[in-house]
Amino acid sequence: MFNQSYWPHPDRLFSSDNSTRSVARALYQEIRHLPIISPHGHTDPAWFADNQPFGNPAALLLQPDHYAFRMLHSQGISLESIGINSQDPSIKVEQDPRKAWQIFADNYFLFRGTPTRMWMDHAMTEVLGVDQPLNSKTAQGIYDHIDAQLKTEAFLPRSLYERFNIEVLATTETAVDTLKSHLKINASDWQGRVITTFRPDSVTDPYHPDFSAHMALLAEQTGEDVHQWSDYLTALRKRRAFFQSTGATATDHSYPTPYTTVLSKDTCQLLLTKALAGEISAEEAQQFCGHMLVEMARMSQEDGLVMQIHCGVYRNHNQSLLARFGADKGADIPLKAEFVHNLRPLLNEVGNDPNLTIILFTLDEDVYARELAPLAGHYPALKLGPAWWFHDSPEGMMRYRRMVTETAGFYNTVGFNDDTRAFLSIPARHDVARRVDCNFLASLVCEHRITEEEAFELAHELTSGLARKAYRL
Known part of the structure; x- marks a missing residue:
């Protein structure tokens, strides 16, 4: 089946200029085998807790990867046809992973020139031992080869973790998650380090779809009356402490904008009451969220958890897709963001604290040079996260370095994190x-x-x- 001539070029992404390429090669050889630090991502901790074989090639490489199926959807290929489960029981979803894989292979040419193509080729060649290009003719042979590999001990999640030379891998869980998988990992004799990240959006954003249910869980888990402002904050501190006790070193907060504000306790109590009653307006909800980012920063000053803020994205833009398949189905779109005014209340509260670390991410590249690099180049608490999501690409990364380095330098940035659900793409990214x-x-x-x-x-x-250093690992 295999053609030994198929292999990604060893000089990929290096300059065509001979002098630059020669130095890049030498630098790359120096660091290419260093351990992977993956301080922020969305892989499933149950993979490593249970260490069971991955299901099949489509379930591993295609169906968890919104980069892959958003491209297919843009070309009129339905998510049902590639086995993405629908929330509407009347919709027929393809159950045969071979058929889903065949559709992926038939349309693999669509990914030419994209980072998805580079990640997928890397995973198939360097991890799975495929050295033949994926297309309509090779699809089933490659499927059989990958499927056979996934049934072996060498391709169990823990084995791959070790093979990828991962030093630490962070997942992301909601504030009310039981963390049962992380507790199971910690209680095992496996030496891999998989840690959680505290994501409180579902109990700090009144417009989050799980707000009511998760607030009830928060009260149950902590024994606090979350209807009372001070007790609500105590409940959040307790959950942060629980996450920290299992190994967490960071929090994560995701909002469309980086708006922050500082409100009085009386105003906070009023907004909390309205939020729990389902009577809070959109403007009031923004005020509540903006103040809660400040509260989360204050708590990070207390407990030392690194604070990540992801902004500048309109999530679930495609309403019909959201209704049929739920969130995170490739319909998230970058938004224009403003940081100078929006972050000023937060930074005037905590930005001069050198013992606090706040890492900013955005999908709005326009603000890198104009706003973010100057802010990070001034405030001791502030660091810039890497080029994120749509800009997690060769061109996006290079634009990022060119726009931020002259003002913020290298040491006000935090290296790279893959932020992925697709486990096999981690070494490629x-x-x-x-x-x-x-x-x-x-x-x-x-x-x-x-x-x-x-x-x-x-x-x-x-x-x-x-x-x-940034994530205190």
Whole structure:
């Protein structure tokens, strides 16, 4: 079946200029085998707790990956046809993973030039041993090959974790999650480090679809009266402490905008009462969310958890898709964001604290040079997260480095995180980031803006050092 001539090029993502490419190669060889630090992502901790075989190639590579099926949907290919479960029982969903895989293979050409193609090729060749391009003719042979691999001990989740040379992998759970998988991992004799991240959006955003249910759970889990403002904050502190006790080092907060504000306790109590009664307006909900970001920052000052803020995305833009399939189905779209005014209340509260770490992410690239780099280049508490989501790509990463480095430097950034649900793409994503960073550093060396010795030191920092320090790992 296999054609040995098929393999991703060893110089991919390096400059076509001979001098720059030569330095990039040397830098990459220095750091390519360093352990993977994955401080923020969305893989399922149950994979590592239970260590059971992955189901089939479609379930592993296609169906969890919104990068993959959003492209197919854009070309008129239904999510039902590739086995994405619908919330409408009357809709027929393809149950045969082979048929779903065949559709993926028939349309694999659509991914030419995209990072998804690069990640998928890397996973199939370097992880799964496929050295033949995926297309209509090779689809079933490749499916059989991958399916056979997934049935072996070498492809169990823990085995892959170790093979990928992962040092630490962070998942993300809601504030009311039981963390049973993390507790099971911690109680096992496995040495892999899989930690959780505290994500309280469902109990800090009154317009979150799970707000009422999760607030009731929050009260039940903590024994606090969440109708009372001070007790509500105590409940959140208790849950943060529980997450921290299992290994968490960070929190995560996701809102369309980075709006923050500081409200009085009386106003907070009024808004909390309205939120729990389902009577809060959109403007009041924004006020509540904005103040809660400040409260979360204050709590991070107390307990030391690193605070991540992800902004600038309109989630679930496609209403009919949301109704049929639920959230996170590839219909999230970047939004324009403003940070200078929106973050000022938060930063004037906590931004000068050198012991606090707040990491900002955005999908609005326009603000990198104008707002984010100057802010991170000034406030001790502030760091810039890597190019995120739609910009987690060779061009996006290079634009990010070019726009932020002159103002914020390298040391006000936090390296790379993959932020993925697709486990097999983790080494591919980190490899892309390492190659892009090495290429960027090589260009600085060849332009005599940094020395080669500095470039080698920076290559180590961008690969692992900055992430370890920022996330307190």
